[in-house]
Amino acid sequence: MPESDCLFCKIIAGEIPSSKVLESDTTYAFRDINPQAGVHVLVVPRTHYEDAEELAKAPKELADVIATGVEIAKQEGIDQSGFRLVFNTGEHAGRTVFHAHLHVLGGEQLGHFGRPGG
Structure with missing residues (x-):
């Protein structure tokens, strides 16, 4: 997919509105429009x-994404109660946007991980 057609590239560029939570030189974080937890960024x-x-393949950028996720957990007040950091990669993982992104989830007791209902 060309970057010009990428939903998240358009959000980063300000072409599509988002509810910004945190940004840095290398990352942009915003609230999910279909939250799966009390906090879903x-x-x-x-x-x-x-x-x-x-x-x-870009370890510096990967580290920045994860560090931003941890900072969001602190900022949102879920760092002590617990939070989940998730990347969905590939069809079976349920990926719907083809731009790498980390889900920061928390703010409530999260269910089990893996198969639906499992």
Whole structure:
């Protein structure tokens, strides 16, 4: 997918509105429009990487994304109660946007992880 067609690239560029939570030189974080937890924030690298596998080839940017996720957990007050950091990569993971992004989830007791209902 060309970057010009990427939803998250358009959000980063300000072409599509978002509810910004935190930003840095390398990352942009905003609230998910379909939250799956009390706190659900997406952290995206400003540079377009298709998925976590591609982002892993850029260790500095990957570290920045994760550090931003941890900072958001602190900022949102969920660092002590617990939070989840998730990358969805590939069809079976349920990825719907082809720009690497980290989900920061918390603010309530989260269910089990893995298979639905499992």
